Amino acid sequence: xxxxxxxxxxxxTSCALASAFVAHASDTESKVASPIxxxxxxxxxxxxxxxxxxxxxxPLNELxxxxxxxxxxxxxxxxxxxxxxxxxxxxxxxxxxxxxxxEPATIPGAATTVQFMVKDSNKYAATGGWGFGRFVDGKPxxxxxxxxCFACHQAxxxxxxxxxxxxxx
Numbered sequence: 001x002x003x004x005x006x007x008x009x010x011x012x013t014s015c016a017l018a019s020a021f022v023a024h025a026s027d028t029e030s031k032v033a034s035p036i037x038x039x040x041x042x043x044x045x046x047x048x049x050x051x052x053x054x055x056x057x058x059p060l061n062e063l064x065x066x067x068x069x070x071x072x073x074x075x076x077x078x079x080x081x082x083x084x085x086x087x088x089x090x091x092x093x094x095x096x097x098x099x100x101x102x103e104p105a106t107i108p109g110a111a112t113t114v115q116f117m118v119k120d121s122n123k124y125a126a127t128g129g130w131g132f133g134r135f136v137d138g139k140p141x142x143x144x145x146x147x148x149c150f151a152c153h154q155a156x157x158x159x160x161x162x163x164x165x166x167x168x169x
Contacts, residue, residue: 035143039118039133042069045090049073052168055096055106063096063108066165082129082161087119089165112136117163128154128162 031040048067056062068076069088075081093115094108114135121129132149134141153162 032138032140034131034133034135034140034146036146037118037124037127037131037133039116039131041114041133041135041138042088042090042116045069045088045114045116046092048090050168051076051089052165054165056093060093060112061096062093062112063106064091064093066091076167083119083163085119085121085129087117089117089163091115091165113141128158130162 033040045067048069051066051068051072054064054066056064067090069086071084071086072089075083075087091114093112095110095112096106097109099105099107116133116135118124118131118133119129120131124131127150130150130153132146134145134149140146150162153164157164
């Protein structure tokens with residue numbers, strides 16, 4: 001992605017964070033928990049600070065924004081690894097589409113998932129201290145999808161406390 005496209009993407013993503021999931025979720029959602037981990041959608045997560053945007057290639061073809069609660073933001077800023085208990089990361093994902101106003105830019109289309117990682121070293125000791133939740137339209141994905149979360153993080157980013165996302169400068 002060229003630098004100008006990344007700048008446009010970051011600007012569009014930060015503007016979209018406040019509104020893109022309104023049609024799919026609200027801050028007063030019922031607290032339906034993810035299978036295996038029991039993670040629920042945290043109240044007010046859409047107001048959390050942007051950690052980094054990302055673009056996922058085929059086959060997903062998604063734009064993503066990772067947000068963090070105050071504990072996560074402090075850990076990222078301080079370079080703290082492992083992340084402290086209480087860290088919560090939220091990943092918002094959309095299909096990407098071409099901008100009708102600026103064709104070389106990609107903008108969020110339909111929302112696909114909202115995913116969470118919750119750090120609790122005691123509760124999630126068997127999965128590196130992390131619990132996972134993947135939600136589609138406010139409902140948790142099935143157990144089979146949740147079984148893939150830790151295995152993927154363990155295989156690829158064990159040395160980064162199982163977290164893919166890096167702080168965007």
